[in-house]
Amino acid sequence: MSEKKAVGTRQYIATRVAQTIVVWFGIITLNFFIFRIMPGDPRGTLIAEHMPPEVIQAIAIRFGLDQPIATQFVLYIVNLFRGDLGESFSHYGQPVIETIFAFRFWNTVILMGTSILIALIVAIIMGVIAASRRDRAIDVGSTTVFLVAYSMPVFWLGLMILYYFGFILRVIPLAGTITRGIVHVNIFHYVADYLWHMTGPLVVLTLSFIGGFYLIMRDSVLDIFTQDYILAARAKGLKERAILFGHAMRNAMLPMVSVIAVNMPFLISGATITETVFSWSGLGLLTYNSVVANDWPVLQGIFLFLATVAVLSNFVADILYLYLDPRIRY
Amino acid sequence: MSVLRIEDLCTHYFLGEDRVQAVDKITFDIAESEIFGLAGESGCGKTTAAYSIMRILPENGAIVNGQIFLDGDDVVEKTDEEMRQLRWRKVSIVFQYAMNAFNPVLRIGNQIVEVMQEKQSIDKEEATKRVKELFDEVGLEPERIRDYPHEFSGGMRQRAIIAQALAAEPRLIIADEPVTALDVIVQNKILGLLRSLQKKYKLAVLLITHDLSVVAENSDRVGIMYAGKLVEVGSTVNVFKRSLHPYTYKLIGAFPSVKGPKRRLEFIPGTPPDLVRPPSGCRFHPRCPWAQEICNLEVPEYREYEKKHWVACHFAGEINFEVES
Numbered sequence: 001m002s003e004k005k006a007v008g009t010r011q012y013i014a015t016r017v018a019q020t021i022v023v024w025f026g027i028i029t030l031n032f033f034i035f036r037i038m039p040g041d042p043r044g045t046l047i048a049e050h051m052p053p054e055v056i057q058a059i060a061i062r063f064g065l066d067q068p069i070a071t072q073f074v075l076y077i078v079n080l081f082r083g084d085l086g087e088s089f090s091h092y093g094q095p096v097i098e099t100i101f102a103f104r105f106w107n108t109v110i111l112m113g114t115s116i117l118i119a120l121i122v123a124i125i126m127g128v129i130a131a132s133r134r135d136r137a138i139d140v141g142s143t144t145v146f147l148v149a150y151s152m153p154v155f156w157l158g159l160m161i162l163y164y165f166g167f168i169l170r171v172i173p174l175a176g177t178i179t180r181g182i183v184h185v186n187i188f189h190y191v192a193d194y195l196w197h198m199t200g201p202l203v204v205l206t207l208s209f210i211g212g213f214y215l216i217m218r219d220s221v222l223d224i225f226t227q228d229y230i231l232a233a234r235a236k237g238l239k240e241r242a243i244l245f246g247h248a249m250r251n252a253m254l255p256m257v258s259v260i261a262v263n264m265p266f267l268i269s270g271a272t273i274t275e276t277v278f279s280w281s282g283l284g285l286l287t288y289n290s291v292v293a294n295d296w297p298v299l300q301g302i303f304l305f306l307a308t309v310a311v312l313s314n315f316v317a318d319i320l321y322l323y324l325d326p327r328i329r330y
Numbered sequence: 331m332s333v334l335r336i337e338d339l340c341t342h343y344f345l346g347e348d349r350v351q352a353v354d355k356i357t358f359d360i361a362e363s364e365i366f367g368l369a370g371e372s373g374c375g376k377t378t379a380a381y382s383i384m385r386i387l388p389e390n391g392a393i394v395n396g397q398i399f400l401d402g403d404d405v406v407e408k409t410d411e412e413m414r415q416l417r418w419r420k421v422s423i424v425f426q427y428a429m430n431a432f433n434p435v436l437r438i439g440n441q442i443v444e445v446m447q448e449k450q451s452i453d454k455e456e457a458t459k460r461v462k463e464l465f466d467e468v469g470l471e472p473e474r475i476r477d478y479p480h481e482f483s484g485g486m487r488q489r490a491i492i493a494q495a496l497a498a499e500p501r502l503i504i505a506d507e508p509v510t511a512l513d514v515i516v517q518n519k520i521l522g523l524l525r526s527l528q529k530k531y532k533l534a535v536l537l538i539t540h541d542l543s544v545v546a547e548n549s550d551r552v553g554i555m556y557a558g559k560l561v562e563v564g565s566t567v568n569v570f571k572r573s574l575h576p577y578t579y580k581l582i583g584a585f586p587s588v589k590g591p592k593r594r595l596e597f598i599p600g601t602p603p604d605l606v607r608p609p610s611g612c613r614f615h616p617r618c619p620w621a622q623e624i625c626n627l628e629v630p631e632y633r634e635y636e637k638k639h640w641v642a643c644h645f646a647g648e649i650n651f652e653v654e655s
């Protein structure tokens with residue numbers, strides 16, 4: 001029996017992998033055409049006036065910019081797999097891949113990863129506790145606090161924190177990911193400096209994520225409480241902690257998985273404002289600067305990256321479901 | 331001493347200004363090794379009585395009066411924590427919608443191990459061994475303790491639930507409609523299993539059902555409920571063959587009997603009363619063919635009409651059920 005199940009699961013995963021690849025191809029195709037049907041000279045998407053003539057020449061040849069659109073498309077795909085997305089307009093002569101991935105990607109991953117993780121843990125625990133104390137002080141209190149945090153504009157919250165804690169109190173730095181001009185004595189010194197710079201954007205992002213996660217979790221737990229197996233767990237005289245965290249929490253987390261997966265790209269692009277306010281050199285700030293500077297190659301790269309994240313996170317969510325919910329077996 | 335003794339229990343639900351008198355002054359007891367069948371129409375308060383014993387009523391429900399003694403200990407007086415510790419150790423329950431009583435994302439075996447470890451000082455390995463033995467005892471393959479609930483059929487799940495109910499060696503098992511969702515063949519198997527385990531472990535069982543044939547075939551004594559009231563209690567033979575309450579008589583008549591003597595199938599006119607504003611006097615009087623004026627005015631006393639045969643009817647023993655007035 002379990003043999004058959006394993007085969008079904010493997011087949012399901014294989015199908016999902018294939019689907020994911022097809023969707024991803026659809027997206028890169030779309031990416032190609034969107035940027036080329038925009039008004040103006042199609043060469044403008046990859047070539048800037050201020051580039052040296054030999055660079056312009058090289059790019060035009062690599063991407064076949066004088067050739068028919070079909071050839072251009074083939075070259076675009078080939079170059080994509082080589083990791084060649086052209087050169088950034090605003091970072092002189094730097095390949096787009098480097099602009100995105102050299103350090104900005106990691107800065108964003110670390111900032112986003114940490115804030116999503118903290119927001120998730122707090123939201124899940126508080127959601128469970130609030131639901132179990134429905135309408136009592138702790139429920140009303142935490143719901144109010146998180147709703148307020150949720151509805152505060154991120155740029156305003158960021159500016160407030162920057163103003164009070166950075167400018168007035170001077171407990172957090174005003175900008176950047178590390179202190180400029182100092183020599184870090186060792187790796188720990190570097191990490192400490194980095195984390196210190198991360199405090200401001202981390203607090204802002206965590207606060208902005210927590211509200212949504214918390215409300216979904218609380219709602220989901222309340223729904224689980226009406227299930228027969230929770231009444232059964234009570235009848236069995238299990239400890240409240242065992243019922244809440246052993247029986248209700250895991251089931252209530254299922255909807256969270258898909259919500260987070262669907263929202264992943266928004267979460268990342270949502271960091272744009274926070275990164276800009278704190279001058280945190282990540283993908284968000286890069287997006288902002290690239291829009292301002294009309295840096296088309298970089299914007300294409302970011303677009304591709306976000307689309308890939310969206311497709312991948314949905315795939316990961318489906319696989320996670322397989323393991324979280326034993327009823328799902330294909 | 332009785333394993334369970336309920337005295338004058340009143341359990342009400344509060345709906346805004348209204349009060350649903352779901353259980354109103356009921357009294358009965360269950361001895362060791364005894365199966366007590368509690369029967370009555372849907373909505374008469376059977377599940378409410380069961381939940382009162384375990385004190386797992388919904389938030390708007392409360393025991394407003396009376397005592398419930400488990401092994402001589404009044405559970406109504408217990409604190410929440412004392413009550414929590416008592417559950418499953420003294421009394422376990424098989425739910426009406428037992429199909430969903432297991433958490434769908436956890437392995438069945440682990441769920442039973444969990445309650446065992448909570449209720450007894452036993453390590454995980456030993457508990458797992460015990461669960462395998464219990465599985466064997468209820469007719470399930472011991473290897474299947476690693477299965478998830480959805481991998482079991484309805485009948486298998488019911489067996490697992492019975493195994494779970496035995497896990498902490500309780501004195502009393504409440505079985506609330508334990509077989510209603512199953513087909514007849516499986517029903518009989520499960521009831522047979524329940525009976526044999528009950529004998530083996532000298533369990534007291536409160537068997538709740540609206541199916542009179544299940545009660546008749548499986549219980550030593552029977553209680554008949556109507557609209558939150560217990561109207562008749564006695565040995566199964568007495569209640570079925572020498573019914574004292576008109577409702578009991580009508581209810582038995584409303585059930586087709588396969589084995590018993592042929593009798594015209596009866597039908598009780600009218601509908602069960604609204605428990606927010608129950609009828610005055612005897613709650614059954616609006617539907618009773620033999621009702622007199624007093625039935626409307628006075629609540630009949632619940633009394634021992636003959637030895638161990640209790641009834642709440644003004645005219646117990648005086649009515650000739652063959653003749654409707």
Ligand SMILES: Nc1ncnc2c1ncn2[C@@H]1O[C@H](COP(=O)(O)OP(=O)(O)OP(=O)(O)O)[C@@H](O)[C@H]1O
Nearest residue numbers: 343350352371372373374375376377378388540605
């Ligand atoms: N939470 C509640 N709030 C208000 N009224 C309730 C609540 N639960 C049950 N009731 C009412 O209390 C009465 C008794 O319900 P109960 O579930 O005990 O009946 P039952 O005899 O078990 O019925 P069934 O055979 O359908 O299971 C019913 O009239 C029902 O509508």
Ligand SMILES: [Mg+2]
Nearest residue numbers: 376377378426
């Ligand atoms: Mg019921």
